Amino acid sequence: MLKIIKYSFFDLVRSRWSYAYFLFYLLLAAVLLFLNNNLSGAIITLMNVNIILVPLIATVFGVMYHYNSREFTNLLLAQPLKRSAIFTGQYLGIAGSLSLSLVLGLGIPFAAYGLFRSTMIWNFAILMITGVALTFIFTSLAFNIALSNENRIKGFGYAILLWLLLAVVYDGIFLLLLASFQEYPLEKFSLAATVLNPIDLSRILILLKLDISALLGYTGAVFKQFFGTSTGSILSSLMLLLWIVLPLWRMRKTAERKDF
Amino acid sequence: MIKLFSHITMVFFLMTSVLSAQKTEVCKTCEISTIARAVEKAKPFDTIEVRAGTYKEYNIGITKPLTITGEGNPVIDGEHKGEIITIRSDNVTLAGFTLVNVGTSYTTDYAAIRVVKSKDFNIRNNTLERLFFGIYLEKARQGKVLNNTIKGDAVNEYNSGNGIQLWYSNNVEVSGNTVQNVRDGIYLEFSDNIEIRNNKSIDNLRYGLHFMFSNHDTYTENLFENNGAGVAVMFSKFIKMRDNTFRKNWGPSSYGLLLKEITDSELTRNTFESNTQGVRAEGVSRMTFTENDFANNGYAVKIQGACYSNTFSRNNFLYNTFDLSYSGRINENNFDHNYWSDYYGYDLNRDGTGDVPYRPVKLFSHMTNRIPEAIVLLRSTFTGLLDFSEKVTPVFTPPGLMDNAPEMKKIIW
Incomplete structure (x- = not known):
């Protein structure tokens, strides 16, 4: 498995796409920081990127990689290797290389700007952690979709749909529910709904770190109380981990059973 | 001739009154070693000069016109027993003291300095610490409260007092004071024609400045920072608010300026910066908001309801999370000619105003x-x-x- 991780990882790290991805983040962070001169504002803008672009790229890239390396996968399948090892290896390789692009791309400009001497370091750390978690979550979801669909067009379609569902539609339904049940106390519900969606969870974790959290009013106070305790932080990290582990487990099972 | 004679007699009369004014010194080793004793012995229009030292006194009642000054910053320690100085006479000047340890009571509003039913008082250059109420003007008029420093240690609203409180007081000037860490920095109730200028009100539990049922008042060039809410103007009319700065009134229910049931007032050239809510208005009518800067607030202006015929013009709305929040479907207010940093329209005829209207409510x-x-x-x-x-x-x-x-x-x- 380690060999497969190594192979996938280095194959991707050398590819043009990784460089493009890396350079995009590098440019974005540099422009934001050096033209704006506002660390907190830059982190908020990057958060928006984090919750839209990172999941989208992870999904599309994951699906694409799987379809493109079909022949190589078939070759590997002919070898005396465990199927779960092959796919887990590929998965870790791609998620790892995407995360590396993200962390380096954003990290280098921030480090150059003097992040380590500022108090914003923890906010930035949260940004990085959620970014990496989202990459791992959406790559594993993408692998699931790609494995279950032989048809590429269908696979891409489902991948985009999944992204749309979690990044946009989920919040829409959330808002609708809030509107229709506004006579009831909704703090607990909104807390649960936020924790269940990894994108919302990432967004709230970053917002609560920034001083913008005062805007969130009473509901925000409930959130802050929850995420401020160790139970809250354990639960939210557990949730992110679950979002990685569950799809991964399903992927391995599908791969075992699938007739290639 | 008669006129001249009357002038001469008048000058003479005045001179005698000035000449007869005596100066009494108070110090630890002087003949008179307490302020209360000096006040008791003094004649009207005398001057009492208090030398440096700590005087453990409380309930000093001043019932005649006197000028009492502290030299070398003498300290009057009330030992938490009650009120320190109560002025019940016109023409009293009190300057240069440090007053500490005012008593706390749940039935009486003990103050460091209280002025009762008097006029032409002048309270200046005093420092007040560890207090319940600071300077309490009760039915007082035509006086001045200048350059005092009030530093409280309030923790809870229910057992703390206000820095400077005006109750049924008219024509008073409050300027150059610094008020920190009390409940309300400056509080006005039923007080008209008050001028509040150049004060700093910082870190107070409730409001930096609080108006209740007070009309025709002006406050200019003040700084309100990090209070529960910067300024609250409630149930008042004809208030002029100019050149003030409202900063960092930041928290789940904090405002820069809270306007509630207020009419015919003006808000001009103020700066609202980094407040959770810059201005929150409820039941505000016929008010003009002109040339204010709203920068980096959560909500720049939040209009809650029953607000009619207000005009917002020539204001700058800069990088707020929400420029305007509005409840209700009917708008009776005018928002023309402002600058909005979120506006992305164009100006083809180059007249300086955008050709497409801007909708500030998201x-x-x-x-x-x-x-x-x-x-x-x-x-x-x-x-x-x-x-x-x-x-x-x-x-x-x-x-x-x-x-x-x-x-x-x-x-x-």
Whole structure:
């Protein structure tokens, strides 16, 4: 498995796409920081990127990689290797290389700007952690979709749909529910709904770190109380981990059973 | 001749009164070693000079016109027993003291300095610490409160007092004071024609400055920072608010300026910076908001209801999370000729104002007004889409609520 991780990882790290991805983040962070001169504002803008672009790229890239390396996968399948090892290896390789692009791309400009001497370091750390978690979550979801669909067009379609569902539609339904049940106390519900969606969870974790959290009013106070305790932080990290582990487990099972 | 004679007698009369004014010194080793004793022995219009030292006295009642000055910053320690100085006479000047340890009571509002039913008082250059109420003006008029420093240690609202309180007091000037860490920095109740200038009100539990049923008052060039709410103007009329700075009144329910049931007032050339809510208005009518800067606030202006015939013009709205939050569908207020940093219109005829109207109310801020819990969706992709679609085709926000002539450049005032 380690060999497969190594192979996938280095194959991707050398590819043009990784460089493009890396350079995009590098440019974005540099422009934001050096033209704006506002660390907190830059982190908020990057958060928006984090919750839209990172999941989208992870999904599309994951699906694409799987379809493109079909022949190589078939070759590997002919070898005396465990199927779960092959796919887990590929998965870790791609998620790892995407995360590396993200962390380096954003990290280098921030480090150059003097992040380590500022108090914003923890906010930035949260940004990085959620970014990496989202990459791992959406790559594993993408692998699931790609494995279950032989048809590429269908696979891409489902991948985009999944992204749309979690990044946009989920919040829409959330808002609708809030509107229709506004006579009831909704703090607990909104807390649960936020924790269940990894994108919302990432967004709230970053917002609560920034001083913008005062805007969130009473509901925000409930959130802050929850995420401020160790139970809250354990639960939210557990949730992110679950979002990685569950799809991964399903992927391995599908791969075992699938007739290639 | 008679006129001249009367003049001469008058001058003579005045001179005798000045000449007869005596100066008494108070110090630890002097003949008179307490302030209370000096006050008792003094004749009207005398001067009492208090030398450096700590005087453990309380309930000093001043019932005749006197000038009492502290030399070398003498300290009067009330030992938490009650009020320190009570002025019950016209023409009293009190300057240069440090007053500490005012008593706390739940039935009596003990103050460091209280002025009762008097006029022409002058309280200046005093420092007040560890207090319940600071300077309490009760039915006083035509006086001055200048350059005092009040430093409280308030923790809870229910057992703390106000820095400077005016109750049924008219024509008073309050300027150059610094008030920190009390309940309300400056509090006015039933007080008209008050001028509040150049004060600093910082870190107070409730409001930096608080008006209740007080009319025709002016406050200018003050700084309100990090209070529960900067200024609250309630149930008042004809208030002029100019050149003040409202900063960092930041917290779940903090405002820069709270306006409640107020009419015919003006807010001009003020700066609102980094407040959770810059201005929050409820039941405000016929008020003008002109040439103010709203920068980096959560909500720049939040209009809650029953606000009619107000005019917002030549204000700068800069990088606020929400420029305007508005409840209700009917708009009776005018928002023309402001600068909005979120405006992306164009100006083809180059007249300095944008050709496309600007709608300051975002759909999402409208939503959070109706469903406060929806705020957890702040900055999510979905709400971004909502705001965009509402901007293109407004459905939910009040149709008339827009700036018909948004300025293209930041207004310099």
